[in-house]
Amino acid sequence: MKPRARRLASGDRPPLAVSPDGYVRLTVAALRAIPLTHLLSELDADINPPPSTTSGACLASIVGYTEWASQTSPALSLGWDWRIATSGCQVRYVREGEVRSNVMLVDARRRDLGARATEVLLCVTVDTLGWEQAVEHYISNRYACHLSNLTVTESRTSL
């Protein structure tokens, strides 16, 4: 997994630190220059079992979450929900809802952008990260047995 990230000279970035409120504060540009690594992905354990069909296949809504982090110290931590969207024979992973993190984005004068603006910008960042392949690979290996028994015919959120 090679996230798309622009590199800044190390002197352009103030050192990362955890604030007493637990946030790591940085600008959008600094965030996008820091590679994020896939930590784990899981299917949601609380989804209802898919109903069987007469053919023995299952109608399934496959949803889960994924966790990513930087290798920096302190670490940036981003997590989000996903669902498998299907269109014809195409299957793809799609982010679902907000990005949860320990990040507070700041402007060039180090002023907080606020929780809501940070969430929006993190969503944009995640959507350009190229995370889908890593999650698909991880989920496919981890749940190979379960997924091979499912026929995905429809996607919907169940949360």
Added chain:
Amino acid sequence: MRVISGAVAGLPEGYYGRVAHYRHRVFVEQLGWRLEAQDGAEADQFDRPDTVYVMVEDEGGNIAGCSRLLQTTQPYLLAEVFPQLLNGLPPPRDPTVWELSRFAAMDFNARAAPPLAQFSNSATALLMRASVACAAARGAQRLITVSPVGIERLIRRLGLQAHRAGPPMMIDGHAIFACWIEVQGTENA
């Protein structure tokens, strides 16, 4: 449903034992956590006279959820056992910061759904709100949790302002993380 809360000495007789048994069913039997347990009851060094418990009891008198609140000015789980979850931040020691742990809301009496399919049930929401309100009444302005990562989604869906302290870590095969919850202004969310 009704909420019961307080330190051991202030709980109705027998309730602490019921909480310990409920926690054993949830964390040891259902979730497979490796915790101290004896005679079907789960308790650790943080279950002390000053520990505050919050319980939700269903109409049949069964415990449908429980949580534990600890002052961070006294030893608490995150500081003593999982400080690495704070991403390098020293564990808080602050009378306005309380720890929320052992949060669980599994309905073992539900017929239709398995116990783990209880993520958004009413007991869960009631327990979270009651836990926040209980901490607020004792002076908390912020909570810090040690929980499975799934709790973060619950907290935010309830409209509470929260953010994680750092990345989750795999501990005994479970993804655990620490999460900050703002109490001021959100206890009635």
